[in-house]
Amino acid sequence: EFQPRVFSGVQPTGNLHLGNYLGAIARFVPLQDEMPAIYCVVDLHAITVKHDPALLAGTTREVTAAYLAAGIDPKKAIIFNQSQVREHAELAWIFNCIARIGWLSRMTQFKEKAGKNRENASVGLFAYPTLMAADILAYRATHVPVGDDQKQHLELTRDIAQKFNNDFADQIKELGLGIPNPTPSPELPDELFFPLTEPMIAGPATRIMSLRDGTKKMSKSDPSDLSRINLRDSAEEIAKKIRKAKTDPEPLPSEMDGLAERPEAANLVGIYAALSGKSKDAVLSEFAGQPFSVFKPALADLAVDKLAPMTGEMNRLLADPGHIDAVLRDGAGRASEIAGPVLRDARRIMGF
Ligand code: ADP
Ligand code: NA
Numbered sequence: 001e002f003q004p005r006v007f008s009g010v011q012p013t014g015n016l017h018l019g020n021y022l023g024a025i026a027r028f029v030p031l032q033d034e035m036p037a038i039y040c041v042v043d044l045h046a047i048t049v050k051h052d053p054a055l056l057a058g059t060t061r062e063v064t065a066a067y068l069a070a071g072i073d074p075k076k077a078i079i080f081n082q083s084q085v086r087e088h089a090e091l092a093w094i095f096n097c098i099a100r101i102g103w104l105s106r107m108t109q110f111k112e113k114a115g116k117n118r119e120n121a122s123v124g125l126f127a128y129p130t131l132m133a134a135d136i137l138a139y140r141a142t143h144v145p146v147g148d149d150q151k152q153h154l155e156l157t158r159d160i161a162q163k164f165n166n167d168f169a170d171q172i173k174e175l176g177l178g179i180p181n182p183t184p185s186p187e188l189p190d191e192l193f194f195p196l197t198e199p200m201i202a203g204p205a206t207r208i209m210s211l212r213d214g215t216k217k218m219s220k221s222d223p224s225d226l227s228r229i230n231l232r233d234s235a236e237e238i239a240k241k242i243r244k245a246k247t248d249p250e251p252l253p254s255e256m257d258g259l260a261e262r263p264e265a266a267n268l269v270g271i272y273a274a275l276s277g278k279s280k281d282a283v284l285s286e287f288a289g290q291p292f293s294v295f296k297p298a299l300a301d302l303a304v305d306k307l308a309p310m311t312g313e314m315n316r317l318l319a320d321p322g323h324i325d326a327v328l329r330d331g332a333g334r335a336s337e338i339a340g341p342v343l344r345d346a347r348r349i350m351g352f
Pocket of ligand 1: 011
């Protein structure tokens with residue numbers, strides 16, 4: 001059987017925001033007590049678009065500080081920086097030779113990020129999902145907590161694992177490197193080298209939307225700073241952004257059905273639910289019939305209450321970059337101890 005293991009990552013592209021926290025980082029914390037957990041700062045992904053080399057070390061430390069401040073314990077979980085463990089890039093190349101151009105051409109994130117000038121996008125941006133598959137499968141990770149925007153990339157990760165397991169089934173068996181398939185199916189051999197990873201996309205915050213436009217996801221790259229709550233915003237900035245968040249003039253309904261055509265209102269209720277740990281229905285029964293002039297200040301108080309201690313801890317940690325770098329170095333060593341043998345076996349399967 002594949003040992004349960006969780007892997008996830010966040011790009012060091014600056015402007016870490018509430019969506020990154022609620023959709024991903026906050027969910028990493030309890031998982032470290034359930035199974036071995038590996039949390040990566042994925043800097044090789046951050047260079048698929050134009051980046052400033054002078055800022056990369058700082059943004060890498062910022063994501064690390066967010067992990068630590070959120071409550072990830074570097075003694076339990078492995079926290080490290082992707083570029084420090086060479087197995088990621090090596091396995092990504094193998095996967096570039098497994099994945100099909102047609103598969104990658106269907107990725108909606110590439111289409112969005114490349115925009116109109118697709119011919120001018122980097123090959124790395126196109127191949128991003130094969131590197132993501134390598135990130136996960138270098139550890140034979142079985143569970144990947146992410147936001148909703150990563151769903152398609154995780155399906156591709158399963159497709160790559162499946163094709164690798166099929167294409168090299170004979171070598172895997174001959175070398176004795178297979179693990180019995182826990183869920184036998186006609187599409188797969190009875191022994192696998194890579195697991196078919198389970199996406200964990202759940203809870204009230206899988207897709208936090210922009211505070212300025214309820215049809216766009218909250219994003220690091222949105223030019224409007226009012227569109228997102230950054231994890232390093234002050235209490236005043238958080239309150240101001242919630243006060244200025246786009247809404248409609250109707251009071252809150254008593255049930256989620258009443259928010260079907262009101263994306264901005266639904267988003268704020270979802271944020272309240274995620275921050276308070278209550279269900280969206282429970283939030284609505286508390287605020288049913290109330291206008292936003294009542295709901296927004298309550299949400300701002302809650303957000304400041306939950307985020308201010310973390311912001312303070314991030315700032316304290318960032319004042320000591322040497323400590324953060326030591327955490328990353330230790331984590332890279334421990335990550336290599338897992339990924340090294342997986343790559344050694346993958347190379348034998350490939351015939352290297
Ligand atoms: P971004 O999409 O902000 O550039 P990343 O690609 O580094 O950030 O994503 C880090 C994690 O944050 C991923 O698991 C992603 O799904 C999650 N995430 C990003 N934006 C949101 C959002 N608006 N709502 C919920 N989760 C999000
Ligand atoms: Na993303």
